[in-house]
Amino acid sequence: MLYDMRKLDAQIALWLDEDCGQFDLTAKIMVEEDAQGRFAFNAREDMVLAGLPMAARVFRHLDPKLKLEALAEEGERIEAGTTFAIIQGNAQAILTGERVALNLMQRMCGIATLTAAYVAEIKGTGAFLVDTRKTTPGLRGLEKYAVTCGGGRNHRLSLDGGIMLKDNHIAVAGSITLAVARAKAAAPVLTKIEVECDRLEQVDEALAAGADVIMLDNMSNDEMRAAVRLVGGRVPLECSGGVRLDTIRAKAETGVDFISVGRITQSAPCVDIGLDDL
Template identity: 40%
Template sequence: MNPLFVKDSLKAFLLEDTYYSDITTDSICSNRPAKAIIRAKEDFVLAGSIFIEPLLKLMDEAFCVELFKHDGDSVRAGDAIAEVESTDRALLYIERTCLNILQRLSGIATKAYTFADILKPYKTRITDTRKTTPGFRFFEKYAVSVGGGKNHRMGLFDAVLIKDNHIKAAGGIKRAVELARRGVSFTTKIEVECSDIGEVEEAIASGVDIVMLDNMSLGQMKEVVSLFRGEVVFEASGNINEDNLRDIAEIGIDYISSGSIIHHACWVDINMKLE
């Protein structure tokens, strides 16, 4: 985790809310010493607590944060997550930004944990996608890992994923893979999205590392895995939910990718109260 990236991102989040100033707080508060408790109001898996300290540091160098719960912990309604000592002004400046991060990331971690827990008896692992909030991807993917999920590629820069539009642009899977191999390092893995058995066969013959079975039926996936087991890594994607995870895992799929663990995750309820 690059601390410079984290600092710059947190600063941007804080500036979005405060811009020139917090006119309410600046009118009322006078930089007196103050203490606040961050507390859970429902049950969830915590994520984002590691960002409380660097966020507060942007407002006050002389502060104290005591964490009672850490990222990955199961939190119960009423549990104190952290005690924060600073000035009244600093605490009120960062309150909403801090809670937004904790509530959003904890919701994602909780959703990811639910999926990962269902898959525990199997070799299959749940992974995220690039369906993330612009500007917040790193944090959302961090929350997935906290919840027990795996991260797919972070962006367009760290892995090759040839999708249907790439295949059309190149004129076919084989040609797309050949062009990709020429354009990237030999250390870079190549994945191809396939929608039927014929495409899977062509992708494997082209020497890909990972085959994504996109929106295939259980019957199609069973046939593919039985024919090509062990030749590549298989990823299932499309219409993934908690009801069909086990059925897909039982086929022997290596990874199941789901955007819903991020974009369908509900915020959890957390508050911050001055003492």
């Protein structure tokens, strides 16, 4: 669960500026500037915790003296009705930062919770769940962090994190063999090259060309089992395309090493979290 918090500060400033405008008119009118408050973060549904350090950063942007006490850890399963953190300090600052902090956490916890459900489905198979680049622009780092809180693993964090030769790249290059050769000639020495294949003959070609990872794109379970036998453990195999919660177990049992699922970030619902006065 790695994240560079320094990158968050500039985003928080923009989010608060969007939400507040000139200032929080309600809080300015209704709450004395020196008033103190104590509020609980309450889970209103079962969830996996993700994003509490980020929420704390939102509040401290408004007042560095605010104190947030975590009662649960990132990645922990929390039942509905549980208080998982308490924040106290200047009431005006807390009320002003409430919505931005909760919006962020609700999104991240939603991703972590859905990720955990997928991870549970493939337990014991030997396959790992990985995310994709189907993330919200501007929130990728946070959403991929949330995936790890749910027990998943990260694929490329960005386009410079590895070379993925998809069908269009291969078409431009002329063949898988030519595409891999061109990539190997220019790539940094520690960079892996993954090749997307949607037919078994392409798997054979990618293997012979020296691919580091082979993606089995939208293949049937029978085709993936054949690919696993063909490759024989020489390189990792990734299953991708249209994976759902009710189909992932069977795909994992084909023997693939990784299963990438865009739904865990692209389609995760936000969970319900409340900030309640104590």
